[in-house]
Amino acid sequence: MPTLTNDMMRSIILDHYSHPLNKHDAPNSNYEKVHMHSDNCIDDLDIFLLVENNIITDACFNGVACAISTASTDIMCELLRGKNVDDGKYIIEQYHHMIHEEEFDESVLEEALAFINTSKQAARIRCATIGWNAADEILKDK
Amino acid sequence: MYDVYEIRKQFPMLREQKYMQGKPLVFLDNASTTFKPQCVIDAVVKYYSEVTANSHRGDYDLCYNMDVEIEKTRKVIAKFVNCDFKEVVFTSGDTMSLNLIAYSLGRKILKKGDEVVLSYAEHSSDILPWYQVCNEVGAEVKLIPLSEKGELLPENLDKVMSNKTKIVSIANVGNVLAYTANIKGLTAVAHKYGAYMVVDGAQSVPHNKTDFKDWDIDFLTFSAHKMCGPTGIGCMIGKYSILEMMDPFIVGGGNNVTFNTNQQVDYLEPPVKFEAGTLNLAGIMGFKAAVEFIDSIGIENIHKHDQELFDYAIEKLSQLDNVIIYNKEARGGVITFNVKDVFAQDEATLLNSKGIAVRSGQHCAKILNGFLKTPATCRMSTYLYTTKEEIDALVNALKEGGNILDAYFN
Structure with missing residues (x-):
């Protein structure tokens, strides 16, 4: 994947914040839900995953959220959709490595690479990971 | 009244310029906690x-x-x-x-x-x-x-x-x-x-x-x-x-x-x-x-200082079209505001990137939201050592505006 420029990263985040693709309630009750709220931000979200036959067939979220949590969760939904559970877990793990400035496999993160600068604003790490932690919670026992 | 610049010399957090995000620190979160003078x-x-x-x-x-x-x-x-x-x-x-x-x-x-x-x-x-x-x-x-x-x-x-x-x-x-x-x-x-x-x-x-x-x-x-x-x-x-x-x-x-x-x-x-x-x-x-x-210092003098800063800040902030103020007449040490169409936490992060400390969120007053009709606000709060220059720094930062993502990409 070509390196993203700052301008590209900005427009990815703004785009997913202003026009999230996956910000809606689960369309039916087959989805597994985890509720997350942040102790240092207003973020108060439900994350929904539909896992069928070891495949994450759909992902969406809804609630009150800041720019960083909205965009990062929206991108996560895009990334997880269609992946098998192990690949999904791997993507989440690599994302966490990136956020915490550790070595990571950038080949799987696609647009989520836009959050590489999150640690510049350490107070917002929680926002950039809130949706990802929720998905991890659902996938961890699978 | 007292000389605020003299008072600041007694505070190690203010005496020598501190930096946050590489910018001179402007601490406007005194309702949360305050700096300590050397005597304390x-x-x-x-x-x-x-x-x-x-x-x-x-x-x-x-x-x-x-x-x-x-x-x-x-x-x-x-x-x-x-x-x-x-x-x-x-x-x-x-x-x-x-x-x-x-x-x-x-x-x-x-x-x-x-x-x-x-x-x-x-x-x-x-x-x-x-x-x-x-x-x-x-x-x-x-x-x-x-x-x-x-x-x-x-x-x-x-x-x-x-x-x-x-x-x-x-x-x-x-x-x-x-x-x-x-x-x-x-x-x-x-x-x-x-x-x-x-x-x-x-x-x-x-x-x-x-x-x-x-x-x-x-x-x-x-x-x-x-x-x-x-x-x-x-x-x-x-x-x-x-x-x-x-x-x-x-x-x-x-x-x-x-x-x-x-x-x-x-x-x-x-x-x-x-x-x-x-x-x-x-x-x-x-x-x-x-x-x-x-x-x-005298509690009456501190109160007067709060009010002076409040009036000064309200006058300046009121001139900004993009700022909504929720307590224009309080005349105390707190001004609660939002920037139009910007989520409070995103604004606070942008201010952090400019060295300015304000609080954002619900400020632990979670049943007040219905009254304010907004899920979250930014809060700037002053104390006896706050200066008009610090208010100016906030006002200028809000005036500059800028994209909330500047905090991550500058």
């Missing part, structure tokens, strides 16, 4: 480096001197808020003080069907202890509606009072809208119905003149750290006759005279009855230094 830091260090000993627990001079120091601190605080020194109970801070009242008084006197009255603008520390105790005994919490501006008015208190009301607990100055309540008027209403009056002074005692006796309130709570003192120390002040009747909330250590195998305990008299366990002694020494420091 020295008092805390003195405890650890020169006079360390426990209190009430020894026959030697160091211990006796500590007891004297504690009583001196009670007297300094008592003079500052005009109460009797025996009415000053040390706690870990305002939250602990309110819990102490809720559990020691509330649990003792509240019965099923009784009511506790709070306001929509209360901080969680003045709501949750009452929820806990009321849920336990089957009592109910009632809320005083705010005026259109967000003020707490005696006539609105009167509307929710009844003979079932046993306790009224409210902040003198709220931590979001920061209007100063007419405590004397509110207390008269509470007492008319025979209810106890609890005043949360966390945001007011550091900024406004407090008069426990003249207001005729039954309880006052506040923390040292919001008035240049150390963290982890504060006090609960209560009318002595009520303190005598209350049960201790936490027991053990030296708060008792005797106990036997029949589970009978004879507790010490207030205030020591409520101070089980070793106190935060370094904190107490710092608390005294802080009150003396505030007193040396």
Whole structure:
């Protein structure tokens, strides 16, 4: 994947914040839900995953959220959709490595690479990971 | 008045320029906590480096001197808020003080069907202890509606009072809208119905003149750290006759005279009855230094400084089309605002990237959102050392605007 420029990263985040693709309630009750709220931000979200036959067939979220949590969760939904559970877990793990400035496999993160600068604003790490932690919670026992 | 630039020289956090995100630090989160002057830091260090000993627990001079120091601190605080020194109970801070009242008084006197009255603008520390105790005994919490501006008015208190009301607990100055309540008027209403009056002074005692006796309130709570003192120390002040009747909330250590195998305990008299366990002694020494420091500047002067900065900031902020102000007339140390179409936390992060510290969110006043009609706000708050230049820095940053993502990509 070509390196993203700052301008590209900005427009990815703004785009997913202003026009999230996956910000809606689960369309039916087959989805597994985890509720997350942040102790240092207003973020108060439900994350929904539909896992069928070891495949994450759909992902969406809804609630009150800041720019960083909205965009990062929206991108996560895009990334997880269609992946098998192990690949999904791997993507989440690599994302966490990136956020915490550790070595990571950038080949799987696609647009989520836009959050590489999150640690510049350490107070917002929680926002950039809130949706990802929720998905991890659902996938961890699978 | 005093020279704010001279005062700043006494604060290590201000004396030499500090930086945040590589920018000069502009600290506008004083409603959260405040910086400490050298005299307070020295008092805390003195405890650890020169006079360390426990209190009430020894026959030697160091211990006796500590007891004297504690009583001196009670007297300094008592003079500052005009109460009797025996009415000053040390706690870990305002939250602990309110819990102490809720559990020691509330649990003792509240019965099923009784009511506790709070306001929509209360901080969680003045709501949750009452929820806990009321849920336990089957009592109910009632809320005083705010005026259109967000003020707490005696006539609105009167509307929710009844003979079932046993306790009224409210902040003198709220931590979001920061209007100063007419405590004397509110207390008269509470007492008319025979209810106890609890005043949360966390945001007011550091900024406004407090008069426990003249207001005729039954309880006052506040923390040292919001008035240049150390963290982890504060006090609960209560009318002595009520303190005598209350049960201790936490027991053990030296708060008792005797106990036997029949589970009978004879507790010490207030205030020591409520101070089980070793106190935060370094904190107490710092608390005294802080009150003396505030007193040396003069609480009226601090209040005047707050108001001057408030008027200055409101005038400047009102000129910005993109800023919404929620408490334009409060004339206190807090201005609550939002930038149009920007989520409060995103704005606070952008300000952080410019070296400016403000708080964002609900500020622990979670039932106020319905009134504000927004899920979150930014809050800037000043103290005795805040300068107009710092207000300018905030105003300029808001004027510059910029994209919220600048914080991550500059």
